[in-house]
Amino acid sequence: MALLSNTPWLILAHLLVFLTTTTLAKVPAVIVFGDSSVDAGNNNQISTVLKSNFAPYGRDFYGGRATGRFSNGKVPPDFISEAFGLRPFVPAYLDPMFNISDFASGVCFASAGTGFDNATSDVLNVIPLWKEVEYYIDYQKKLRAYLGDKKANTIITQSIYLISIGTNDFLENYYTFPGRRSRYNIDQFQDFLLGIAENFVKEIYGLGARRISLGGLPPMGCLPLERTTNYMNGNGDTCIESYNAVALKFNEKMSGLVKKLNMELPGAKVLFSNPYFIFLQIIRKPSSFVCSINHIIPVVTSRNRTVASGGGDGGGV
Numbered sequence: 202m203a204l205l206s207n208t209p210w211l212i213l214a215h216l217l218v219f220l221t222t223t224t225l226a227k228v229p230a231v232i233v234f235g236d237s238s239v240d241a242g243n244n245n246q247i248s249t250v251l252k253s254n255f256a257p258y259g260r261d262f263y264g265g266r267a268t269g270r271f272s273n274g275k276v277p278p279d280f281i282s283e284a285f286g287l288r289p290f291v292p293a294y295l296d297p298m299f300n301i302s303d304f305a306s307g308v309c310f311a312s313a314g315t316g317f318d319n320a321t322s323d324v325l326n327v328i329p330l331w332k333e334v335e336y337y338i339d340y341q342k343k344l345r346a347y348l349g350d351k352k353a354n355t356i357i358t359q360s361i362y363l364i365s366i367g368t369n370d371f372l373e374n375y376y377t378f379p380g381r382r383s384r385y386n387i388d389q390f391q392d393f394l395l396g397i398a399e400n401f402v403k404e405i406y407g408l409g410a411r412r413i414s415l416g417g418l419p420p421m422g423c424l425p426l427e428r429t430t431n432y433m434n435g436n437g438d439t440c441i442e443s444y445n446a447v448a449l450k451f452n453e454k455m456s457g458l459v460k461k462l463n464m465e466l467p468g469a470k471v472l473f474s475n476p477y478f479i480f481l482q483i484i485r486k487p488s489s490f491v492c493s494i495n496h497i498i499p500v501v502t503s504r505n506r507t508v509a510s511g512g513g514d515g516g517g518v
């Protein structure tokens with residue numbers, strides 16, 4: 202069977218290897234932080250223009266509902282949750298259709314348009330990463346009240362934490378507004394973001410997270426908006442190679458950070474999941490991925506979008 206969506210399967214394969222080489226304990230929940238690549242509808246509940254609560258988004262989701270996922274169907278955490286035998290999708294924490302009894306087996310705090318940098322979430326008035334952590338703290342309180350400390354703590358420590366964020370820091374922030382560019386060169390900006398990533402992982406570790414998958418950047422010079430606006434260098438078909446080079450460099454640094462975190466944080470298993478090459482293959486040879494591009498389609502079909510768009514793990518916005 203053709204892969205339904207390669208990025209989540211790739212991450213899943215990594216996760217499985219990672220779990221079997223450590224411990225085979227059951228995964229009680231999938232807990233998600235990040236941007237549009239993994240947002241399950243939180244932006245619908247906040248005041249931002251960046252929403253996806255209209256067709257054709259959600260066309261292929263359960264009930265054909267536009268849930269706020271930046272996809273015609275599921276996003277990667279949904280597939281991963283299903284593969285772990287949990288609910289076939291991970292609900293958004295702010296979605297009023299769900300409550301703590303649902304969130305006990307999976308919850309998503311992601312917000313489309315956000316980034317590591319506070320300045321990134323400010324651009325479209327979305328949920329900053331620090332605020333995602335506040336929601337997570339709030340979630341823990343509710344979980345303990347609902348299940349008691351013992352069960353709640355098991356969920357907190359045994360869950361898989363998926364983190365997919367970073368593209369917007371470059372596309373929506375660094376390359377769009379002069380603020381960060383006047384302060385940091387690209388190398389320094391990468392280090393600034395990685396410093397935030399490090400603090401973030403340490404913070405959720407401090408709160409109990411142990412099995413953490415930190416996603417790298419996709420070839421962000423080839424994301425649909427970047428391609429269609431790259432008319433100067435072609436007909437919208439070419440990628441901005443300099444952005445891709447930045448993504449590669451960032452991923453290399455992030456992989457180093459993950460090694461460091463594994464050494465510094467006792468009991469933590471941090472995994473670097475790199476979506477770069479599989480994504481590039483999908484872009485360059487879509488025919489070899491029969492049904493794989495379902496989470497890229499909405500970007501192409503969305504109307505009147507003025508900001509960078511993405512989709513797929515690590516994809517922008």
Ligand SMILES: *[C@@H]1O[C@H](CO)[C@@H](O)[C@H](O)[C@H]1NC(C)=O
Pocket residue numbers: 299300301302347
């Ligand atoms: C969650 O929602 C369900 C269905 O709407 C309801 O039956 C249940 O009591 C709620 N649980 C909590 C803990 O609020």
Ligand SMILES: *[C@@H]1O[C@H](CO)[C@@H](O)[C@H](O)[C@H]1NC(C)=O
Pocket residue numbers: 319331397
């Ligand atoms: C982002 O904003 C929060 C809340 O104001 C603040 O606590 C945090 O230090 C800021 N992060 C950075 C990296 O400036």
Ligand SMILES: *[C@@H]1O[C@H](CO)[C@@H](O)[C@H](O)[C@H]1NC(C)=O
Pocket residue numbers: 504505
């Ligand atoms: C898109 O923009 C055009 C021209 O500005 C406008 O007429 C149209 O109503 C817009 N469509 C949507 C879906 O917002």
